[in-house]
Amino acid sequence: MPGKYIPSDYLPILIFLMVATAVGLGVLIAGSIFRLKRPYPEKLMPYESGNLPVGEPRYRFSVRFYIIAMLFVVFDVEAVFLYPWAVVFGSIGFYAFVEMMVFIVILVVGYVYAWKKEAFNWD
Amino acid sequence: MSIFETIIQPDTFDVLIKIGIILLKIVIVVAAAMLHVMYATYFERKSIGHMQVRLGPMEVGPHGVLQPIADGVKLFFKEDIIPADADKPVFYIAPVISLVAALSSLSVIPFFKGFVIANINIGLLFILAMSSLGAYGIIISGWASNSKYSFLGGLRSSAQVISYEIAMGLSLVGVMMMAGSLNISDIVNAQAAYPLRVYAIPQMLGFFVFMVAGIAETNRAPFDLPEAESELVAGYFVEYSGIRFAMFYLSEYIGMIVISLIAVVCFLGGWSGPFDIPYVPFAWLLLKVYFFIFFYYWIRATLPRYRYDQLMSLGWKLLIPLALLNIVITGIAKLML
Numbered sequence: 001m002p003g004k005y006i007p008s009d010y011l012p013i014l015i016f017l018m019v020a021t022a023v024g025l026g027v028l029i030a031g032s033i034f035r036l037k038r039p040y041p042e043k044l045m046p047y048e049s050g051n052l053p054v055g056e057p058r059y060r061f062s063v064r065f066y067i068i069a070m071l072f073v074v075f076d077v078e079a080v081f082l083y084p085w086a087v088v089f090g091s092i093g094f095y096a097f098v099e100m101m102v103f104i105v106i107l108v109v110g111y112v113y114a115w116k117k118e119a120f121n122w123d
Numbered sequence: 124m125s126i127f128e129t130i131i132q133p134d135t136f137d138v139l140i141k142i143g144i145i146l147l148k149i150v151i152v153v154a155a156a157m158l159h160v161m162y163a164t165y166f167e168r169k170s171i172g173h174m175q176v177r178l179g180p181m182e183v184g185p186h187g188v189l190q191p192i193a194d195g196v197k198l199f200f201k202e203d204i205i206p207a208d209a210d211k212p213v214f215y216i217a218p219v220i221s222l223v224a225a226l227s228s229l230s231v232i233p234f235f236k237g238f239v240i241a242n243i244n245i246g247l248l249f250i251l252a253m254s255s256l257g258a259y260g261i262i263i264s265g266w267a268s269n270s271k272y273s274f275l276g277g278l279r280s281s282a283q284v285i286s287y288e289i290a291m292g293l294s295l296v297g298v299m300m301m302a303g304s305l306n307i308s309d310i311v312n313a314q315a316a317y318p319l320r321v322y323a324i325p326q327m328l329g330f331f332v333f334m335v336a337g338i339a340e341t342n343r344a345p346f347d348l349p350e351a352e353s354e355l356v357a358g359y360f361v362e363y364s365g366i367r368f369a370m371f372y373l374s375e376y377i378g379m380i381v382i383s384l385i386a387v388v389c390f391l392g393g394w395s396g397p398f399d400i401p402y403v404p405f406a407w408l409l410l411k412v413y414f415f416i417f418f419y420y421w422i423r424a425t426l427p428r429y430r431y432d433q434l435m436s437l438g439w440k441l442l443i444p445l446a447l448l449n450i451v452i453t454g455i456a457k458l459m460l
Binding site for chain 2: 065
């Protein structure tokens with residue numbers, strides 16, 4: 001029946017997520033009833049080794065982090081493509097293997113390029 | 124027809140019983156996980172203490188066995204300090220995200236034959252997806268605290284977690300190829316049918332990459348840079364105190380237990396062992412998990428911390444090529460045999 005698929009296998013996961021969230025929030029709420037609350041301005045300052053905070057805390061940071069994030073997207077998608085292939089690999093055999101080797105080689109070319117451009121060096 | 128209609132429609136009573144059983148299972152698993160985390164902290168302090176020729180906790184109860192309970196009570200009643208400039212709603216929710224993401228992986232792991240909360244056909248993918256969600260807790264808390272230390276710690280930690288996640292995801296592909304399934308119970312059963320009984324031997328390379336990436340993924344020593352006590356004080360959760368801090372701590376330890384569980388079910392044969400232990404079907408699984416948890420502490424007491432550039436080049440220049448090589452080797456071996 002198209003359009004009538006009900007993922008009932010996933011119902012336990014939904015319940016699990018609800019229970020986990022309830023545990024997390026429940027502990028927080030229960031704690032807020034019992035614990036002390038005596039704030040004063042010095043206590044609410046961000047920690048900076050005992051000195052007064054200087055400047056903006058969210059300042060500019062290294063561009064390397066962006067490069068890592070972009071590379072992550074590329075390789076994570078590759079990994080996700082590999083999963084269905086790995087599951088059916090046994091039943092398709094040689095043809096699937098060659099196809100995937102072509103795919104991996106294309107990615108390795110990009111990987112070698114990123115390596116030569118020193119995208120993985122952190123200096 | 125909505126999902127609720129289907130739940131209510133056929134025999135509401137039957138469905139209620141089903142949901143009750145699911146709830147019972149969840150409560151058992153979550154309670155067992157919490158208990159294990161409590162005593163994992165005690166075990167860590169004791170074993171590392173003895174490795175450093177100290178005694179570890181000794182005061183609360185005989186040999187300090189009540190220490191985790193004392194710690195829990197203390198953290199529960201401790202004042203909850205929220206920095207004045209913090210992004211309040213985001214700051215509030217970050218530890219809950221971390222905890223839920225860490226716990227939810229437990230819902231697809233089979234603890235013994237036939238005992239699994241959700242027997243879904245993409246179990247392994249679900250675990251990897253949930254461990255990705257854990258990164259949100261880190262990024263959000265680092266950003267929302269409005270403190271330099273937590274900002275830097277959050278950045279470092281998220282870059283580390285996403286880098287090692289690729290290696291971890293790729294290292295499991297070999298296991299999927301050998302088992303031909305993403306369902307974790309199927310993977311365990313395929314190992315029992317396999318002549319060598321465990322995938323750790325044919326998948327040696329994948330196992331190695333998985334363990335290194337798993338330790339980095341949970342931010343444990345020697346890859347504990349995000350919370351490097353000596354330079355970043357505590358990384359992304361500097362500004363968290365009391366029960367919120369405890370929740371981050373809890374999710375880190377649950378993460379450790381989950382990585383150990385995946386290593387056991389994917390590489391070491393899950394609940395099966397050389398002989399059956401009567402009445403305790405999960406005995407082998409627990410023994411193997413305890414070994415891995417001890418292994419974590421052992422490594423922590425042995426190896427010094429990595430430098431950040433070393434950490435990044437290890438992940439990108441060594442583990443990813445090794446994991447890809449493992450996939451190629453497994454493919455060739457599978458075609459030959």
